[in-house]
Amino acid sequence: MIVGGGFGGLYAARGLGRDARVDLTVLDRRNFHLFQPLLYQVATGALAPGEIAQPLRSILRRNRNTTVLLGEAVGLDPERREVIVADGGPIAYDTLIVATGARHSYFGHEDWAPFAPGLKSIDDATEIRRRILIAFEAAEREAEPQRRRSWMEFVIVGGGPTGVELAGALGEIANDTLRNDFRSIDPRDATILLVEAMDRILPTYPPDRSASARRQLERLGVTVRTGTRVIGIEESSVTVASVAGEETIPARTVLWAAGVLASSFGRKVAAALGAETDKAGRILVDVNLNVPGHPEVFVVGDAAIQPGEAVGLDPERREVIVADGGPIAYDTLIVATGARHSYFGHEDWAPFAPGLKSIDDATEIRRRILIAFEAAEREAEPQRRRSWMEFVIVGGGPTGVELAGALGEIANDTLRNDFRSIDPRDATILLVEAMDRILPTYPPDRSASARRQLERLGVTVRTGTRVIGIEESSVTVASVAGEETIPARTVLWAAGVLASSFGRKVAAALGAETDKAGRILVDVNLNVPGHPEVFVVGDAAIQPWKPGRPVPGVAQGGIQGGKYAARTIRARLDGKPAPPFRYSDRGDVAVIGRLSGVTNIAWLGPLGRQGGFLAWMLWLGIHIVYLIGFANRIVVVTRWAWSFLTHGRGSRLITGQPLLPDIEVPEPPA
Numbered sequence: 001m002i003v004g005g006g007f008g009g010l011y012a013a014r015g016l017g018r019d020a021r022v023d024l025t026v027l028d029r030r031n032f033h034l035f036q037p038l039l040y041q042v043a044t045g046a047l048a049p050g051e052i053a054q055p056l057r058s059i060l061r062r063n064r065n066t067t068v069l070l071g072e073a074v075g076l077d078p079e080r081r082e083v084i085v086a087d088g089g090p091i092a093y094d095t096l097i098v099a100t101g102a103r104h105s106y107f108g109h110e111d112w113a114p115f116a117p118g119l120k121s122i123d124d125a126t127e128i129r130r131r132i133l134i135a136f137e138a139a140e141r142e143a144e145p146q147r148r149r150s151w152m153e154f155v156i157v158g159g160g161p162t163g164v165e166l167a168g169a170l171g172e173i174a175n176d177t178l179r180n181d182f183r184s185i186d187p188r189d190a191t192i193l194l195v196e197a198m199d200r201i202l203p204t205y206p207p208d209r210s211a212s213a214r215r216q217l218e219r220l221g222v223t224v225r226t227g228t229r230v231i232g233i234e235e236s237s238v239t240v241a242s243v244a245g246e247e248t249i250p251a252r253t254v255l256w257a258a259g260v261l262a263s264s265f266g267r268k269v270a271a272a273l274g275a276e277t278d279k280a281g282r283i284l285v286d287v288n289l290n291v292p293g294h295p296e297v298f299v300v301g302d303a304a305i306q307p308g309e310a311v312g313l314d315p316e317r318r319e320v321i322v323a324d325g326g327p328i329a330y331d332t333l334i335v336a337t338g339a340r341h342s343y344f345g346h347e348d349w350a351p352f353a354p355g356l357k358s359i360d361d362a363t364e365i366r367r368r369i370l371i372a373f374e375a376a377e378r379e380a381e382p383q384r385r386r387s388w389m390e391f392v393i394v395g396g397g398p399t400g401v402e403l404a405g406a407l408g409e410i411a412n413d414t415l416r417n418d419f420r421s422i423d424p425r426d427a428t429i430l431l432v433e434a435m436d437r438i439l440p441t442y443p444p445d446r447s448a449s450a451r452r453q454l455e456r457l458g459v460t461v462r463t464g465t466r467v468i469g470i471e472e473s474s475v476t477v478a479s480v481a482g483e484e485t486i487p488a489r490t491v492l493w494a495a496g497v498l499a500s501s502f503g504r505k506v507a508a509a510l511g512a513e514t515d516k517a518g519r520i521l522v523d524v525n526l527n528v529p530g531h532p533e534v535f536v537v538g539d540a541a542i543q544p545w546k547p548g549r550p551v552p553g554v555a556q557g558g559i560q561g562g563k564y565a566a567r568t569i570r571a572r573l574d575g576k577p578a579p580p581f582r583y584s585d586r587g588d589v590a591v592i593g594r595l596s597g598v599t600n601i602a603w604l605g606p607l608g609r610q611g612g613f614l615a616w617m618l619w620l621g622i623h624i625v626y627l628i629g630f631a632n633r634i635v636v637v638t639r640w641a642w643s644f645l646t647h648g649r650g651s652r653l654i655t656g657q658p659l660l661p662d663i664e665v666p667e668p669p670a
Contacts, residue, residue, distance in 0.1 A: 001025045001083060001093035003073045003265060005033050005056045008301030009099030017063030024065050025091060027083070029072040031055055034122065040162060042125035044132065044169035045177070049122045073100070073265045076272040081296070095296050098269050098283075102302035105261035105280060112233040116254040119162055128255055132170065135253045136190075140182050146250075152190045153251035155238045157230050158258030159196025159203070164213055166255055167194040171220030192222045193249065195240060197229045197258075208350035209360070215351075230258075266303040273297065278305050287328060310337070310502045313509040315531065332533050334565050335506055335520075336558065339539035342498035342517060349470040353491040356399055365492055369407065372490045373427075377419045383487075389427045390488035392475045394467050395495030396433025396440070398554075401450055403492055404431040405592035408457030429459045430486065432477060434466045434495075439598070441552060446598045453592045467495075497553060503540040510534065515542050524580035525568060526561055535568075537561030543583065551583045560584065 002009045005028035016022050032053040041047040057068050069091075075084035082090035104118030117127050132154070139151035156167050170192050178187040194201065194217065200210040201217075201224060214224050231246065232239035239248045262270075262281030270277045275291045276284040283291060283299045291297045312321035319327035341355030354364050369391070376388035393404050407429050415424040431438065431454065437447040438454075438461060451461050468483065469476035476485045499507075499518030507514045512528045513521040520528060520536045524544055528534045537543070538558030543551035551557040560583060568578040592598065 001027065001091060001095070002097045002099060003027050003083060004097075004099035004101060004263075004301075004303070005030065006036070006099055006101045006301060008101075008303075009097065010056075010059065012097050012099065012298075012300065013060055013063065013066060017060060017066050020065065022065055024063065025067045025069060025093075026056065026060065027069045027071055027073055027085065027091065028056060029070070031057070031068075031070050033059055036120070039119050039122070039125045040165045040169055042122065043119060043128040043166065044173055045129055046169065049126065053122065074268070076265075076269050078272050078294070078297075093296075096298070098266060098297065098299045098303050099301050100263040100265045100303050102260040102262050102266075102280065102282065104256055105259035106256070107259055109233075112256075115233045115235055116157065116256040118256040119166070128166075131253050131255075132173065136178060136182065136185070136187060138252070139185050141184075148185070150236055150250040151252050152185070153249065153253070154190060154192045155249060155251045155254045156192070156194045157238075157254065157256050159194055159198070159201030159224070159226065160257060161202065163194060163196070163255075163257035164201055164217065166257055167192060167217055167222045168220055171217065171222050175221060188221070190221075192220075193251075194222055194224045195228050195230060195238075196224070196226045199226050201226065206350075206360075207347070208354060209364075211351040212364075260302060262303055266299070269297070269299070311505070312502075313506050315509050315534075318533065330533075332569055333535070334562070335503060335534065335536040335540050336538050336562060337500035337502045337540050338558070339497040339499050339503075339517065339519065339553070341493055342496035343493070344496055346470075349493070352470045352472055353394065353493040355493040356403070365403075368490050368492075369410065373415060373419065373422070373424060375489070376422050378421075385422070387473055387487040388489050389422070390486065390490070391427060391429045392486060392488045392491045393429070393431045394475075394491065394493050396431055396435065396438030396461070396463065397494060398439065400431060400433070400492075400494035401438055401454065401592060403494060404429060404454055404459045405457060408454065408459050412458055425458070427458075429457075430488075431459055431461045432465050432467060432475075433461070433463045436463050438463065442598065450592060450598045453598070457592070497539060499540055503536070506534070506536070525578060526565055526581050535561075535565040537565055543581065545583045556585075557583065 002012055002024070005026060009026065009028070010033050013024060013026050016024050032055050035052040038047060038052045042049055042052060060066050060068060071088050072086045073083050074086045076082075076096075077084065077090065080090070080092070081094065081096075082092050083096065084090050101120075103120050106112050106116075117124055117131070119125060119128060135151050135154070139148050142148040142151060154170055156163050156170070174187045174190040174192065181187070196203075200207065200214070202210045202213050205213075217224055225240070225242070228240050228242040230238060231241045232248075233254055236252050237248050237250050238254055239246060241247075260280050260282075262277070262283070266283060267277070267281045269275070269291075270281065270283050273291050273294055275294075278284065282303060282305045285299050285304045286292050288295070289298050289300055289304065291299060310320050310322055313319075313333075314321065314327065317327070317329070318331065318333075319329050320333065321327050338357075340357050343349045343353075354361055354368070356362060356365060372388050372391070376385050379385040379388060391407055393400050393407070411424045411427040411429065418424070433440075437444065437451070439447045439450050442450070454461055462477070462479070465477050465479040467475060468478050469485075470491055473489050474485050474487050475491055476483060478484075497517055499514070499520070503520060504514070504518045506512070506528075507518065507520050510528050510531055512531075515521070519540060519542045521542045522536050522544070523529050525532070526535045526537055526541065526543060528536060538561055539553050541561070543557060543561060545551045551561075561581070564581045571578040
């Protein structure tokens with residue numbers, strides 16, 4: 001039996017729905033599945049309710065073993081294995097999946113609810129839309145300035161994803177959707193305030209993403225106040241507190257996007273099973289998503305606190321501490337948490353120069369590149385247009401070289417016919433490297449070959465040059481010639497690594513020696529010295545290789561280290577000694593634009609030292625071999641083949657917040 005038709009319940013039902021051994025019952029107090037991530041679009045009038053909801057019976061109609069029931073679960077009898085349903089008899093189960101989600105929490109101030117609706121249902125969304133539109137209508141009718149002003153004040157409490165999306169959509173409504181609808185007021189005069197108690201909005205996101213979101217909201221006219229708690233809400237005002245003191249803000253429209261509370265049924269399940277919960281009433285589940293001691297009861301989604309990020313280590317108890325979950329015991333631990341990019345102590349550069357370590361990083365870099373060309377197309381003032389067409393890539397290792405080559409290809413080939421006011425081929429692409437050559441771990445002739453290929457793509461390479469400052473629209477560099485500030489709106493970071501947060505905590509807990517980047521020095525068995533039960537592999541470790549030279553930070557280091565750790569564990573289980581780790585250098589490969597690259601693969605002899613097309617073919621083959629999954633290989637080969645034949649790039653969508661900067665119109669000559 002599944003209680004709840006949200007994402008967790010729906011996907012569980014779909015997974016079980018065609019198994020003839022299962023007799024499945026799905027119970028929900030609504031007869032539809034709601035796509036909650038788009039509720040804010042209903043709340044702000046962009047979508048109709050029916051566009052984000054679909055009947056459960058329709059979704060599950062192919063499940064021949066499934067019965068969908070409309071009703072509200074109000075209790076649990078674990079001894080009889082029965083769910084108690086309001087206005088109906090109990091329903092028996094063998095296995096129960098609780099997927100009832102959560103509702104908004106007012107942190108014990110339920111008296112605020114009438115004045116500050118949350119956003120968890122279609123009813124919530126339509127009520128918020130009603131209040132927003134009523135506010136503008138009331139302001140249009142109000143003659144007294146102070147009361148009119150209070151109708152034009154909007155406060156959103158909570159700077160998580162829901163609050164940020166609500167604030168952005170409300171800014172769009174005020175600045176665009178309603179701008180021509182009224183005579184007595186200008187909706188653009190509305191004040192939109194986003195209040196967050198933490199020190200930044202989107203606190204679960206990386207700091208640079210939070211900073212980017214804040215800048216985009218401010219461009220929409222939203223005022224963001226962090227480190228600010230709401231301590232009172234009344235019909236026409238909100239009282240907040242911060243380090244500056246308390247303040248009462250006149251506002252008729254307050255929207256609540258802070259805090260969650262487990263559903264009523266979730267809390268009753270916890271009480272019936274004696275399960276541990278967090279402050280919000282969500283049930284603490286084990287690594288199998290079961291209530292501890294009750295393997296027949298699963299709890300998923302917002303109803304549960306699930307095992308999450310590893311945040312600490314207790315070596316004496318041999319337990320990994322997990323955020324929002326209990327400790328997980330181990331006999332042997334393999335730490336393979338990799339590394340992130342390092343700004344060498346200049347974390348303030350992060351918002352202006354994203355690195356490349358995740359899918360989110362990659363889509364953000366793509367967004368910035370495409371936005372730059374779009375902004376240049378719109379910009380009339382020559383100097384500002386020039387700054388949008390300047391791209392700086394920091395770091396001349398494989399990542400920086402490949403980024404520079406791909407960007408050169410985009411400017412010279414992919415986008416060449418897409419614009420009218422600019423020619424993308426006029427873009428300036430600068431690759432900056434502090435060492436005396438790019439690809440410093442490659443042989444000198446391979447570095448020189450890569451440089452020549454980049455220059456043919458229009459990339460300017462500057463070696464022996466350090467970055468000493470990055471701001472929103474410029475980069476400052478230093479070399480033997482002195483310091484120079486380069487106007488550039490798009491800076492991409494491909495220099496330096498820093499051990500993951502968990503890797504550094506493991507080092508601290510075990511008293512392990514680390515390098516400056518926080519990576520753990522391991523012995524010849526990839527163990528932390530003195531701790532044979534803890535392996536550290538890949539970018540989280542400094543692994544032995546040649547005298548004075550560790551294993552390079554490439555994929556092969558992680559692959560071979562992981563395989564070695566597995567073989568060693570098996571050998572120990574068999575009571576056999578394990579040979580020391582030996583890294584096999586499979587060579588270095590970097591692709592530079594379309595059909596070009598450099599390789600340094602010693603074991604292939606002369607064939608392994610290639611440049612140009614043959615190097616590109618070797619790169620393609622190696623990456624196809626190491627992609628996980630046959631289907632992935634087919635998809636990637638097909639897309640790359642299409643890109644090769646059409647000189648195009650399929651993913652040219654500007655995702656995230658595709659906001660263009662304001663255009664500064666030059667004043668006409670006197």
